[in-house]
Amino acid sequence: MLKLVDITKTYLAGTVETPVLRGVAFEVKNGEFVAIMGASGTGKTTLMNILGCLDLPSSGDYWLDGLEVFHNNDDTISGIRNQKIGFVFQQFHLLERGSALDNVLLPLIYAEKYPTDAVQRASTALRAVGLGERLSYTPGQLSGGQQQRVAIARALVTNPALILADEPTGNLDRRSGLEVMAILQKLNREGRTVVLITHDRNIAEHAHRILTLRDGKVFEDASPESVRDAQAELDALEAVTVSDEAATMQRGAL
């Protein structure tokens, strides 16, 4: 599905060369849920930009869904981003004044062929993330967690081969973060390939496989001892809250 071969990336600052990626190579199979972990400065963001076809590597090949990406011109690479990749960003990156529906429709605007049922597809995607009732809400009228769910719907609407989530819980509280992770896990169970980039081991452990970056290389490629289930964690959190509330109410009654 996705294959990186000896990817290197070196930044030039004046005459000083700073190598960030020094030969990253791995494969992700169809339907996998992979987390890429690393402390800051390990080349996580650079790798994410390359995986997302947003930036070119200094050397190496990248195969995505049977296509060699970087031997194409900018227009074709834009088309690949549009068709093959669904992005979920840490900062959500929604258009502030557009409705949830407008935001989800955005990738379709740049599609080779605008689907006749675009609005229907966007509404379906929003329903899939539990926002079927809030199509006309603007980001300002939605909570952080809801905004990130709009972003996930936007990533889904083109039916991409890969969902690429860059620190999707980074700007969210614990509960909203778990909600987002539960959606990603659900999408993965339905067969979607998900690559998650994070510095947080607790988040990474929701994936079946964790790649750890160190010094611009894949340092470790392993499965977590036990895969966390976000929905179960949410339920547990719910139970604690309910019992807390019950306790509070009891105290109030006494």
Add this chain to the structure above:
Amino acid sequence: MRIGRLMQQSMTALGRNRLRSFLVMLGVIVGIAALTVVVSMAKATSLKVMQGVNKFGTTAIMLFAGGGKNVPGADPTVVTLTLDDAKAVESQITGVALICPMVMRSGIPVTYSEQSSEATVQGATTNWQEAWDWYVLDGDFYDEQDSATAARVAVIGQTVARQLFQGANPIGETIRIAGANFTVKGVLSSKGTSPMGSDMDDRVIVPVTTAMRRMFNVTTLSVVRIRVAGVSDVQRVAKEIRALIHERHRIQPPDQDDFRVVASDTIAALSQAVSGTLNKILLAVTAVSLVVGGIVLMNLMLLSVTERRHEIGLRRALGGRRRDILLQFLFESLALTTAGGVVGLALGAAAAVVMGSVTTSPTVLSWEPLAMGVGLSVLVGLVFGLAPARRASRISPVEALR
């Protein structure tokens, strides 16, 4: 259509920042409104010039006594233009259809019982009507018999008729011109104001013989009105008249002319010289304001591009090509300038109508400012919108999403 979807994105983006959109439009609105007013004024002027030329007569040439450029008519102190000069013009220059030698004096008192008026008296040959293409409305023009006997008969203009007779029938009545009795034979139709702005209906026409011998006691002419066969002959005949009179009056280059030849094209040039300069200045001001509007547009759009880096980066990440971003921003500029142009046209047209009715400078609405306005606003949008659009299209998604 992808283009249509991009346009829609542009419109939505403009709606999101109405104040900035309005500020950008303002420059174009002012420029196009000014342009509309100026073109309406220029149009009115050229229409006035055309009317002036028509009034003067498109096939007419006037040979005035007296040189100098600033004297509008004949100079009464110059006594070198003779009947023989007029006859030479008729016999020696081809293409001359007729000549009408005249003696002319203005500010002559004319009275009838208690009423009085001041008139321009023209002593002219009997072909005056054909020479001016101006005919009597009531009564008759004087005839050869009157001319031969230097009869005291007159044809009067509408202003004179109105001031002396106040609606009563002047035909056959006796009026006093410069103290002598004249019988009114006819009343001319109305001609309105001359190209130079003076009343043309204050005329009293008398036989040229009467004027020369009995009234002004002169042997020379004030002016000869000449008509040529066709419009295409005007320039050539005017040139030949100049040459002929130079020869007859023995005028060599350092000497000043003691005559002046005015043709229909001279009238047009004269009228346009006055208003043309003003219009050029106004057009320059308009051009400057459009350029300023364009620069304001460019700066605000550049600012907008910087402000919207994240949006641009997002659009690129979601699959927007460089061209798509370029087009979106170009459409934004175009939409703003075109809308500004339309508003400017409406305001300018309204201002032109108000100006035309309130001030003395007339205005004429026409399709030219419409076409120019729309064309120019699209041009301003394209020219000044291109740089910001290009900058937007070159933003790297990686930088923008950071």
